[in-house]
Amino acid sequence: MTEQPIPPTTDPGRPPMLGSDDASRSTSGRPAPGDVILELRDVHTYYGKIHALQGIDLDVREGEIVTLIGSNGAGKTTTLKTISGLLHPRMGSVHFAGRDVTRTAAHEMARDGIGHAPEGRRIFSRLTVTENLQMGGYTRSGREVAENIEHVFSIFPRLRERAGQRGGTLSGGEQQMLAIGRAIMTRPKVLLLDEPSLGLSPILIQQIFTIIREINAGGTTILLVEQNALQALEVADRGYVLQTGRVILADSASALAANQDVRRAYLGEI
Amino acid sequence: MSAVGQAPAASSPGIREQVADLSSRHRSLSVIVGMTIVAAILPLIVLVPPFNSFSGQAVWMDGFTIAGIYVLLALGLNIVVGMSGLLDLGYAAFFAIGAYSYAFAASSFTHVNIPFWPMLLAGAAIAAVFGILLGAPTLRLRGDYLAIVTLGFGEIVPITILNSSKYTEGPNGIGGISAPSLLGTEFPTTGNPWPFYLTMLVMICISMILIYRLQDSRLGRAWAAIREDELAAAANGVNTVVTKLLAFALGASTAGLAGVFIAAKLQTVTPNLFRFDVSFTVLAMVVLGGMGNVWGVAVGAFVVFMIQSVFLKQLNLFFDNAHVPFLQDINFLDYQFLLYGIALVAMMLLRPEGLFPSRRRRRELHTDEDQEFGELGDELGASPE
Numbered sequence: 158m159t160e161q162p163i164p165p166t167t168d169p170g171r172p173p174m175l176g177s178d179d180a181s182r183s184t185s186g187r188p189a190p191g192d193v194i195l196e197l198r199d200v201h202t203y204y205g206k207i208h209a210l211q212g213i214d215l216d217v218r219e220g221e222i223v224t225l226i227g228s229n230g231a232g233k234t235t236t237l238k239t240i241s242g243l244l245h246p247r248m249g250s251v252h253f254a255g256r257d258v259t260r261t262a263a264h265e266m267a268r269d270g271i272g273h274a275p276e277g278r279r280i281f282s283r284l285t286v287t288e289n290l291q292m293g294g295y296t297r298s299g300r301e302v303a304e305n306i307e308h309v310f311s312i313f314p315r316l317r318e319r320a321g322q323r324g325g326t327l328s329g330g331e332q333q334m335l336a337i338g339r340a341i342m343t344r345p346k347v348l349l350l351d352e353p354s355l356g357l358s359p360i361l362i363q364q365i366f367t368i369i370r371e372i373n374a375g376g377t378t379i380l381l382v383e384q385n386a387l388q389a390l391e392v393a394d395r396g397y398v399l400q401t402g403r404v405i406l407a408d409s410a411s412a413l414a415a416n417q418d419v420r421r422a423y424l425g426e427i
Numbered sequence: 428m429s430a431v432g433q434a435p436a437a438s439s440p441g442i443r444e445q446v447a448d449l450s451s452r453h454r455s456l457s458v459i460v461g462m463t464i465v466a467a468i469l470p471l472i473v474l475v476p477p478f479n480s481f482s483g484q485a486v487w488m489d490g491f492t493i494a495g496i497y498v499l500l501a502l503g504l505n506i507v508v509g510m511s512g513l514l515d516l517g518y519a520a521f522f523a524i525g526a527y528s529y530a531f532a533a534s535s536f537t538h539v540n541i542p543f544w545p546m547l548l549a550g551a552a553i554a555a556v557f558g559i560l561l562g563a564p565t566l567r568l569r570g571d572y573l574a575i576v577t578l579g580f581g582e583i584v585p586i587t588i589l590n591s592s593k594y595t596e597g598p599n600g601i602g603g604i605s606a607p608s609l610l611g612t613e614f615p616t617t618g619n620p621w622p623f624y625l626t627m628l629v630m631i632c633i634s635m636i637l638i639y640r641l642q643d644s645r646l647g648r649a650w651a652a653i654r655e656d657e658l659a660a661a662a663n664g665v666n667t668v669v670t671k672l673l674a675f676a677l678g679a680s681t682a683g684l685a686g687v688f689i690a691a692k693l694q695t696v697t698p699n700l701f702r703f704d705v706s707f708t709v710l711a712m713v714v715l716g717g718m719g720n721v722w723g724v725a726v727g728a729f730v731v732f733m734i735q736s737v738f739l740k741q742l743n744l745f746f747d748n749a750h751v752p753f754l755q756d757i758n759f760l761d762y763q764f765l766l767y768g769i770a771l772v773a774m775m776l777l778r779p780e781g782l783f784p785s786r787r788r789r790r791e792l793h794t795d796e797d798q799e800f801g802e803l804g805d806e807l808g809a810s811p812e
Contacts, residue, residue, distance in 0.1 A: 275658065283655055292652050295648070295664045
């Protein structure tokens, strides 16, 4: 692709974007963020009459971890579904790698480099672990699938042990590993993770977040939705705070973690 | 009968595994070998008591041929219901479409005479087109809603045929349909049952091989994924629209084949051959045989058909001859659907995976210990190494 990189827009109507050029990045040693790979402009998504996303603006740059935080019903999951093509916005646009993908179907997005680990894991519970991973590589050739299964097993050795077991018999943590593993079977450019820490024990949450960092260090851009805002802001470069379908705050992760309002609203401080 | 793969398997788990392994590696070969054995054994078994006392060999073989039609129907419906998880209650409509396609193409009614063999493919193709026509508006429906729409479709087709008497002779049906011919010889419609019988066996054989191929293909995996979780399937790159339409089309085309065959076999078609009870019977065959398992569904269809057409009739005769009070007054054929109902309820309670479950279904449905593990998994299995 040789499209013009989309210039980082700075129209005044949008929330301030401090994070992208911020020198004080949370983790050192990671490649500097590249061009904008994912861009949402004034996205309005509806469920029937319900106006779920009311004009979301969002940028993700190559190599970043960006997190969306916010309470229940803020539109985090809807945003991810709109990006991966499971939902289509009624207004606004989604650009991925310089291409307008606003109306692109989910299966094409999966093929073209979006990996989506949906909310609630949604593994194929009656297929085995290996079959689940094969499904993840549905859009890839047989050789690639074999290679990528090995790659997933090297990230999650636990899954190798469970290779022949049905997805539904795995523990919650293993299911989450499988959901992430399945989503990276295509070696996506951007990985969308929806609540990977949901229902897991604290130790396991730590593990999952470590792996998220590793996957990112391997060159995958990550857009992370979390209710566990503290953890999410720890691994992320930048964050967006969503409320009732709007972005109310966008900043570097460290700035958000230090923000009094955010701390009060989402980090459980009084 | 076709307990082929299972017959030697019972002796020890080692051999059982080996046979299963061998047959899954050489599926096409095992289908051909299995069906050849079936083809050879069935005509012989009816020569021995007590079967020879019921009726002559030719009548038996005609019965087996009709049973084969139901086996084909069950194999096709299994693609839609068992492999893709789309509940279709109007499957007989495609059977009717196949049958009337041949009736229009080769009968004294229309004075057209297209040969049987190309019409087999044409009938399958026409049914497939109708499969897509039904599939397209129902793409967003699942479960109960899909069942209701397909039920409606299953009613619309025979009723339309019934009421368009100008084109279809309405309730009288179309008669004078040509029999197939091979190498210049027309298939005899009475007397020698072998040509129809062998043709049916070859059709089942080819369908089974193709369906096995499909099941193991990328498309088969996509069907399984859609059955499990449509959203996740889409997120993994499955084009759910195309995949579901293909399930409907391929399922319908199998029914189309069966339809062309029954028209040629009976040489007459009437709308009431394709009523709701056909859809229901075939669905019962698929469920009883073991959803998803190709051999299981075939055997299930055969067993159910034999119970319906032989066992119940013989039960009547038996109680009549033995002068059993009360029981001799019951016409068991009238209670056929009651018996199906009871069998299905019992099945769902005792053996939900069917008589001959696929290995996967067994895994899916016998989950007591798995469930326990699933619930306790976080404590048991999820602690970090």
